Amino acid sequence: MKPTKKKPLPPARSLQLYVHAGRELIAEGCGTILQFDDSRIRFQAGKLEISVDGTDLAIQQLGLSGLIIRGILTDIHFSSQKE
Amino acid sequence: MLARLLGQVVFRAEGPFPERFLNACRKENVPLQRVRRLPEGLSAEIPAGHFKALRLPAYRSRMRVRVAQKRGAGFVRHRYRKRWGLALGTLLTLGILWVSSLFIWNIEITGCLQVDAQEVKQLLETHGFHEGVFTPKMDVLRIRDAVLLEMPELIWMAINISGSYAEVQVRESVPKPEIVPEDCPQNLIAAADGTVLSATVKNGNAAVKAGDTVTKGQLLVSGVLDSKEEGLRLVRSEGQIMARIYDRFTLRCPSVMEEKSFSGRKTTHTTLNFFQFSVNLFKNGSISYSDYDTIKTVKRLSLFGVPLPISYVSVCYEETLFTTRPATEDEQRLLCEKAVADYIAAQYGAAEVLSLQTEMIPQEDGMSVQGELQAVTDIARAVPILSSRE
Structure with missing residues (x-):
């Protein structure tokens, strides 16, 4: 298959995170997924990098606007990228 | 739920770059659900309509996509696309069910204590409410009012129709007490x-x-x-x-017993009822016996506990014979005791019997009972006072 022209990622909106009872995380306005594992999901949101640690993690829904992570969440780590 | 109905594909994406694959899917706006990491890649679900859109992200991320499972109505429809008879049969069944729900299949009457439910049912039938009636054009309120007017024993009635089942709830009226005219001395x-x-x-x-x-x-x-x-x-x-009253009485008792027995001859007439229509499953409807007992058995067909409008009525006519014979001593005694009890009930009603002595005396044509009764009862009897104006 012939590759088409690379499309840019949708414009980053302001990041909003909702955590429900440590079992679900809804991230709106997130960017690229950097790591996907059943114990860690790491993704980018603008200049911020967010790492979600836990067990039995899965992406319940993945769309343009964001993603929903389900599993047993233990840590959420924010780190800022240096320019 | 809707996604399941429309069809969904569970797939596995195998390769070394699952994150790239996910990002590529986001770029192409491919909606993924239930994405799980596997040792060889990942597994996810996608609506059947979007499955082809996975090709580009898979190519870009060098992942190989394999279908693990297809589920949903769309795939079932595709599997049975050449078996049009199944679809026709389903449609026909649904159509029959819909049409049959427009008719009353079963009427249940509740709340009858003194009034006979069958009598209420017959009255409802005369006003057009019976099994097999077409419900959309039926004026339930008019029928209810008409039945209540014709049956003063009922004070309230409700006809609740639920699909093909009708429940008729009734409440009986309290009988009017006897009103004694005060101006009658x-x-x-x-x-x-x-x-x-x-x-x-x-x-x-x-x-x-x-x-x-x-x-x-x-x-x-x-x-x-x-x-x-x-x-x-x-x-x-x-x-x-x-x-306290004293009464000496003499009663005559019969000395013969009438006995009922079955000759063994019987005729059964069977009828098949469907709604209001009935089909007789017998040829000759006449009964040749002069005396007979009638035993009617109604067997209603039901499907999964739901009564159907089809019933099987069997009426058995069994010939009876009446013979008389002289009563035995014990029977004679029972007959006399019954005659005395009937006499006391007729004469004194609910009197408290203090003592009762009876003696049976054989007669030429039977038996007579002489008795002496001592009882306590209300002896007052009302008689009107006729004034000179009357």
Whole structure:
């Protein structure tokens, strides 16, 4: 298959995170997924990098606007990228 | 749920770059659900309509996509696309179910205590509400009002139709008490000879007291009152005069017993009913027996506990024979006891029997019973006072 022209990622909106009872995380306005594992999901949101640690993690829904992570969440780590 | 109905594909993406694959899917706006990491890549679900859109992200991320499972109505429809009979049969069944839900299949009448439910059902039938009736054009309120007007025993009725099932709830009216006209003066006289034990007078002038001996027809409570203030006036005497009565009686008892037996000959007529239509499954409808017992058995067909409008009615006519024979000694005694009990009930009602002595005397044409009764009962009997104007 012939590759088409690379499309840019949708414009980053302001990041909003909702955590429900440590079992679900809804991230709106997130960017690229950097790591996907059943114990860690790491993704980018603008200049911020967010790492979600836990067990039995899965992406319940993945769309343009964001993603929903389900599993047993233990840590959420924010780190800022240096320019 | 909707996604499941429309069809969904569970797939596995195998390769070294699952994150790239996910990002590529986001760029192409491919909606992924339930994404799980596997050692060889990942697994996810996607609506069937978007499955082809996975090709580009898979190519870009060098992942190989394999279908693990297809589920949903769309795939089932595709699997059975050449079996049009199944679809036709389903549609036909649904159509029949829909049409049949427009008719009443079963009527249940609840709340009948004194009134016969069958009588209510027959009255409903005369007004057009029966099994097999077409419900959309039925005026339930009119039928309800008509039945209530024709049946004064009922005070309230509700016809609840739920699909093809109708529940008719009824409430019976309380019977009107006997209204005694207050302007009808009366005396109380003795209905039998006896000795007065107690006199409870509610209205009127007591003419006897406890300990008095009275004869049949003697005045017990007078309805004529005379006072200085109001003068002579007539009232309706009311009261209870309890008296010990003595009665000697002689009764005749039959000496033969009538017995009913079955000859063994019987005829069964079977009918198949469908809604209001019935099909007789017998040729000759006449019964040749002069005396017979009728046993009717109605068997209603049901499907998964839901009664169907099809019933199987079997009426059995069994010939009976009546023969007479002389009564045995024990039977004769029972007959006499019954005759005495009937006599006391007819003469004194709910009297308290103090003593009863009976003697059976054989006669040429049967048996007679002589008895002496001592009982306590209310002997007051009302007789109207006829004034000169009447």
